[in-house]
Amino acid sequence: MSTARMDTAGVGTVAGVAPVHGVLVELNDLRRSFGTVRALDGMDLTINPGELVVLLGPSGCGKTTALRVLAGLEDADSGRITVDGRDISSVPTSKRDMGMVFQAYSLFPHMTALQNVEFGLTLRGKGSAERRRIAGNYLELVGLSEQAGRYARQLSGGQQQRVALARALAIEPKVLLLDEPLSALDAKVRVQLRDEIRRIQLELGITTLFVTHDQEEALAVADRVGVMWEGRIQQIASPAELYTAPVNKFVAEFVGLSNPLPGTASEGAATVLGQRVPLLPGSPPSGSVTVLVRPEAVTLVPGPDSAAGSDVRPGSVTGTIVGTSFLGSTGRAQVRLADGTLIIAQIASADVAVLRVGETVDVRLEQVPALAVASMASRGSL
Amino acid sequence: MRRKQTTIRWIVIAVIMAFFLIPLLSMLYFSLRFPLSGKWTGQAWSNVIHIGSIAAADPADYGQLWTGLKNSAVLVVLTVVIMVVLLVPTMTWVRLRVKWLSRTVEFICLLPLTIPAIVLVVGLGPVYRIVSNVLSTNTIWLCFVYVVLVLPFAYRALDAGLAAIDLTTLSEAARSLGARWFRIMWQIVLPNIRSAVVSACFISVALVLGEFTIAQLLARDNLQTGIFLVSQSDGQLAVTMSLAALILAFVLLMVLSLFSGDGRRTKGASA
The missing domain is CATH 2.40.50.100 (RNA polymerase II/Efflux pump adaptor protein, barrel-sandwich hybrid domain)
Incomplete structure (x- = not known):
């Protein structure tokens, strides 16, 4: 964990990319079933302003469902979601003001990296020059200014995910959602990008929910890690506490x-x-x-x-x-x-x-x- | 061994080319050589180009061909528009939201393939009597049945296009950025299945320009019924018009292919 936090040496803040006001996110008693499977079974989670919380758990534990429900891509059967004190449970995805990076490569193939980053800004009515300036700043933030004119297939997997991160951040969302963004990358790029994500998150101060099944990744980037199993968070704590003081056998065996x-x-x-x-x-x-x-x-x-x-x-x-x-x-x-x-x-x-x-x-x-x-x-x- | 294979390959290509080209060259020959005198002339092609004024001068012989040509042009546009507007959003929606319905939609779309046009007309007769009463007897309303006829081919083309992209992730990414469904369809889905849409459009154009049975049996005037009528009095013009329609379809294919290609292939991958 500390490695990621300290690995910001030599990286400066990009001009024009201002820190955002982190918001409080609360998920209360979320429930979601798929047939007889309970993906979320009364899940509660509070993410403090500017905090990076990782949901960690094995496949099928409900972590991705929780993130998708927060994003509005999935409807909860019951429960309440508040962002900055406002109930957004029934707000459509397009109005939730959340930036999201997906597990699968999600860049629009017919657009260049710059156009991808500009897309969300266009929807927010930004003028052409302003769009270009903002998108350029965020591409610089993720170190891809020189690849601005390239299409997705001309970028490596790591570069595509960086562009996706820039695209998600460019709209200055209230919350950043990361759905296993590193799982398709090779080991070395994973470590580089996860450190970069943490560096950018700290730089911007944006409230972030990160979903992964990789415990090393979780422990490396998180302020707090929530270990999920059977649709509920078993324990949420700092990485050190989670490792040294697990509350039950599942957590002890899953983490380390x-x-x-x-x-x-x-x-x-x-x-x-x-x-x-x-x-x-x-x-x-x-x-x-x-x-x-x-x-x-x-x-x-x-x-x-x-x-x-x-x-x-x-x-x-x-x-x-x-x-x-x-x-x-x-x-x-x-x-x-x-x-x-x-x-x-x-x-x-x-x-x-x-x-x-x-x-x-x-x-x-x-x-x-x-x-x-x-x-x-x-x-x-x- | 390799030389033998190459020879066989060229023989196969030559046979196929001959199969396609001999009828077309025969048509071209017939369109340029006056049948009775044997004199070479481009008069038939000139008549095709000036068919509007010829029809105005001699409506009894050429009026229906001109009318049929205009009707077919309108039918092409209407059929393509209705097909795209109907199929693309439906297939996108089915893939994104109601996957369990995909087999049913596929079955419905492929059904016209199994029903001969002559049989289709039997069922369409009463339907078009109602259409005639509600709308009019205008030939352009054949667009409805033509959409049904192109469904199997257009479905296959669009299905292949949609399968080639990660529709779910792209649409979710667009939604998370603030896009609504219309914009997702227009700015994300359509550009990424452009080749498939163009293919579907071309198939539709080719089918509409070549359709004869339904128009003839429902007593409507389209290009093929017009050509059929003219062939009884002016065989050379009929053949020339048929060849022109084929060339038009071919040119259209080339133009559409040109538009469906994009400039994205110009830069080399660096990943």
Whole structure:
């Protein structure tokens, strides 16, 4: 997250593109069904002025439906939408004053990039010279001034989405809606463009709702992330809070990796693998639980039968390395315990070459608060 | 092996060209060579060009051809306009809002293909008696049945055009920018299916200019009924007029193709 926020160095504000007045957006008790499927099931969401909220969730969780209902492209069965205090539930899309960037490439193929950006301005009665000036400014904002005369098919996917962003922003909308705008792009362009979107959003101060199923993307750009499942927001919080203090098993497992380990809870902590791990609020106070331990909270120490192994802590357990992965700045190791439990540990990338498959290691758990869920109930509810 | 394939290819092309060109060249030959004396003359072509004044001078022999020509011209325009106004918004709407209806619409549009014109006339007789009473007996009201006749061909052309664009996303993008449906149709949908619309229009023009059965059986005057009548007294002019109609349709195709192309292909892709 912080990477995106700080990645604005060297990018200046474009003259003529003024910051906008961010507005408060409220979705209250939104419901929308498609046949027997409840896409939105009493969804509530408040987006503060100038805030970028990301709706994150798996396919079919209702996040895109929520965005489309806000845009007016989909009608809600019930519920209320207010923007800046005004109820817009029955206002048609064309009058909602929202800029939208779509998942699919949506540039009008018969228009140049400049004409695409000018389109919304034409509808607002701007004169030819003014349209050209404003559209030029927004193309400059997204770094595509030199491509103004090109048609969509003459632009790369990333460039098309930037033009689409410029087009959405040029009408100076109250709210910016981004419907998985990066999902069709390759990995490198995704990262570049997501940082650019965040930079522009911060620069303009526009209230933004961003929908994605990519957790890394969500954590990188959001002020707050709302994790959706079954038509409702399970938890909405800052990326850091969401990661370190998930409120339920779904959030814990969807955002980042988790090792579900059996344990016994008592007095605000749980005994897992013979070690005491502090529990997050919301965890069961006592009884059998499943503790969701993050890979970075697992430390591997070469085991007793290893040549390097001498530091075996009493109470910890041993396991066997069954696989390692090099992930660039970090690495990952899979360890099989004696009872068959598989644990994923995050390790230093240098250790990937050191740890060998079949090697015995001592598995230790850091004293990082983890979420626990009741063993039986968790299987039924989440 | 490759040489053999090339030879076969050229033979096939030559046979096809001969199949199409021999009748046309025969018509051209007949239109330029006076049948009785064998003298070469462009008189028939001159008569085609001046058919208006010839019809005025000799209305008994040429009046119906002139009337039929004018009627067909009006019918072409009316049929094309009604077809575009009726089909493009309907098909767009079906694709965007009522997809479950698309099969039904397709079935209805393709239905005229399965009904021979002669059978169609049996049903159209009573309908056109009402049309004659309500509107008039003017030939231009044949435009209604001609729209029905062109439906299968126009539907196929437009369907291909609409399938080639992401209609839903484009229309939603336009709506989110503040456009209403008329503007979406006019400024977003139509320009992006221009080639398909032009194809549909050309098919309609060709069909209307060549239609004979319905006009003849409903006792209306169009170009083909006019040519048929003239052929009984002036075969050379009839053939010349038929060839002229074909050339007109061909030229129209070229012109429309020219308009349907755009300047977007001039710059190279850089993506």
